[in-house]
Structure formats: structure tokens, C-alpha cells
Amino acid sequence: MRGLTIGVPFLMAGILAGTALPSPAGSQEAEELCVNAESFLTDDRAMVSITKPDTIQDWRTSQEVAGCSVTAAGIMETGDVNDEATLFYQRLQAAGWERTPDPRDAPGEASLRFRMDGADCLFNFYSAGHLGTPEDLEVSSEVVPEGNEERYNIWVMCKPAMEAAPRDGGDGPR
Numbered sequence: 001m002r003g004l005t006i007g008v009p010f011l012m013a014g015i016l017a018g019t020a021l022p023s024p025a026g027s028q029e030a031e032e033l034c035v036n037a038e039s040f041l042t043d044d045r046a047m048v049s050i051t052k053p054d055t056i057q058d059w060r061t062s063q064e065v066a067g068c069s070v071t072a073a074g075i076m077e078t079g080d081v082n083d084e085a086t087l088f089y090q091r092l093q094a095a096g097w098e099r100t101p102d103p104r105d106a107p108g109e110a111s112l113r114f115r116m117d118g119a120d121c122l123f124n125f126y127s128a129g130h131l132g133t134p135e136d137l138e139v140s141s142e143v144v145p146e147g148n149e150e151r152y153n154i155w156v157m158c159k160p161a162m163e164a165a166p167r168d169g170g171d172g173p174r
Contacts (some may be wrong), residue, residue, distance in 0.1 A: 030053040036117055041070060049072035075145060077153070
């Protein structure tokens with residue numbers, strides 16, 4: 001166990017709508033998709049994280065697939081949310097993560113898709129609030145800011161790397 005936290009309203013709405021449900025089978029293989037993401041969060045970013053299998057309903061590929069999620073909490077280096085999010089994604093790319101082809105991100109929500117070693121992962125950056133999941137509550141309780149420090153959170157959903165489904169004009173954010 002390492003940590004967790006998330007608290008963006010759109011993420012909670014997605015969970016309530018069924019975008020991240022427990023995976024019934026293939027849990028070990030599914031969790032292996034998150035190894036690089038978890039390693040980056042814990043080793044490079046010194047975050048506390050929890051990884052678990054999930055079923056991902058991916059509107060980008062129009063498929064529901066077995067995958068995994070990582071919930072993480074850490075302390076900001078910059079003290080500014082926008083600067084920290086920029087630094088986070090720069091370091092992710094410096095660590096060898098590449099943007100997915102035709103990513104269809106949600107940049108207004110600080111969610112960007114990256115690929116490494118056969119896994120497509122959507123990284124969600126947030127700095128306030130909680131997702132309300134047991135994992136979120138656990139990692140948040142383990143990362144307690146002191147003085148002028150601020151906590152930030154990352155929620156990652158990983159699935160096998162796939163090409164995006166052809167665009168038909170109304171299948172989600174661009």
C-alpha cells in the first residue's frame with residue numbers, strides 16, 4: 001500500500017455513472033498495467049498510493065476493458081496548483097511517458113492520457129476535495145500537509161494500449 005486521493009466532481013460523477021467498477025477477472029494482469037504509473041508516483045513524486053483492478057468504460061475506444069487504477073496523494077513543491085500540474089506532466093514525459101495517439105483529453109479538468117509499455121493511462125490531477133472512495137480517504141489521511149504545504153492528488157486509470165475509435169462527431173471531449 002502506498003496512498004491515495006482524488007476529489008474532482010467530474011471524477012465522482014464518472015464513478016457513479018459506472019466508469020470504474022471492480023474487475024471480476026484477470027485482476028493480477030490488470031494491475032500490472034499500473035506498475036509504471038504507480039512507480040512514477042511513489043518513486044519519482046514521493047506520493048502515497050493504492051493500486052487496484054478496475055473495469056474501465058473508455059469512451060475514447062468505445063470499449064469496456066479490464067484495467068486498474070492508482071489513487072495517490074503527495075505534497076506540492078511549488079505551492080501553486082497550475083504550476084504543480086504543469087511540473088507533474090513535464091516530469092511524467094521526462095520519465096518516458098508519451099502522449100497517446102489521438103488522446104481526446106479533458107485538459108479543462110487537468111486530465112491527460114499517456115502511454116508506456118503497452119498501457120494507456122489517463123492521469124487526473126487535482127488539489128482539493130475528495131473522491132470519497134476508501135482508497136482516497138486512506139491515502140489522504142497518510143499525507144498531512146504542514147505549515148504552508150498543500151496536498152495534491154492524482155487518480156490514474158490504466159488499460160491496455162489501443163487506438164482510438166473513429167470519431168463520429170459526439171463521443172466525448174476532444
